[in-house]
Amino acid sequence: MDSHDRIIQHFHDSIRTKQMAMDALAPAIVDAGELMVRCLSRDGKILSCGNGGSAADAQHFSSELLNRFEMERPGLPALALTTDSSTLTSIANDEAYEEVFAKQVRALGQNGDVLLAISTSGQSPNVAAAIRAAHERGVHVVAFSGKDGGPIAGLLQETDVEIRVPSNVTARIQEVHLLVIHCLCDLIDRSLFGSD
Numbered sequence: 001m002d003s004h005d006r007i008i009q010h011f012h013d014s015i016r017t018k019q020m021a022m023d024a025l026a027p028a029i030v031d032a033g034e035l036m037v038r039c040l041s042r043d044g045k046i047l048s049c050g051n052g053g054s055a056a057d058a059q060h061f062s063s064e065l066l067n068r069f070e071m072e073r074p075g076l077p078a079l080a081l082t083t084d085s086s087t088l089t090s091i092a093n094d095e096a097y098e099e100v101f102a103k104q105v106r107a108l109g110q111n112g113d114v115l116l117a118i119s120t121s122g123q124s125p126n127v128a129a130a131i132r133a134a135h136e137r138g139v140h141v142v143a144f145s146g147k148d149g150g151p152i153a154g155l156l157q158e159t160d161v162e163i164r165v166p167s168n169v170t171a172r173i174q175e176v177h178l179l180v181i182h183c184l185c186d187l188i189d190r191s192l193f194g195s196d
């Protein structure tokens with residue numbers, strides 16, 4: 001397959017993954033949006049975490065809440081746990097990399113907050129640890145995953161929401177995670193500030 005055809009194939013695969021995810025995930029995305037709106041309307045905040053591309057997604061989401069998505073509106077309380085290099089390196093150095101998000105959740109999480117936990121495989125131990133810490137603090141969880149959901153799927157409680165992309169390809173899963181982030185931002189803005 002030459003480069004041009006390979007690129008066309010990536011686009012086709014991404015389109016097909018989004019079409020499958022649209023039908024499978026729409027109800028869970030609504031549930032996640034309602035959970036986040038309830039949290040924000042009660043002066044809660046939304047924490048987010050993930051590794052690699054999912055760390056970027058965690059920061060993308062928090063920036064669109066803190067600053068804005070599409071409509072002009074006041075900033076909303078959100079914090080990505082992936083950005084403070086001094087905190088991340090000191091926890092990893094003094095304790096373990098597995099604790100880098102969980103220790104922040106225990107320090108910052110309050111009852112009624114929401115943690116957006118992102119892992120395309122559902123395998124990342126530090127995201128799993130963050131979910132356990134969230135439950136200790138009465139923080140609800142929205143989990144973005146893919147593949148078979150991994151160990152993270154088994155950690156989720158009744159009040160949590162799992163958005164598992166029906167794909168085994170990390171890049172395709174991430175492409176859907178980003179679309180879901182924008183869907184959630186739209187739901188939050190329309191619920192809290194009315195439709196523009």
Ligand SMILES: O=C(CO)[C@@H](O)[C@H](O)[C@H](O)[C@H](O)COP(=O)(O)O
Binds near residue numbers: 051054120123
């Ligand atoms: O972005 C990509 C691949 O597209 C990678 O950086 C990927 O995020 C990293 O391999 C992560 O460590 C994968 O972790 P996870 O999504 O399985 O929890």
Ligand SMILES: [Zn+2]
Binds near residue numbers: 060064182
């Ligand atoms: Zn965006």
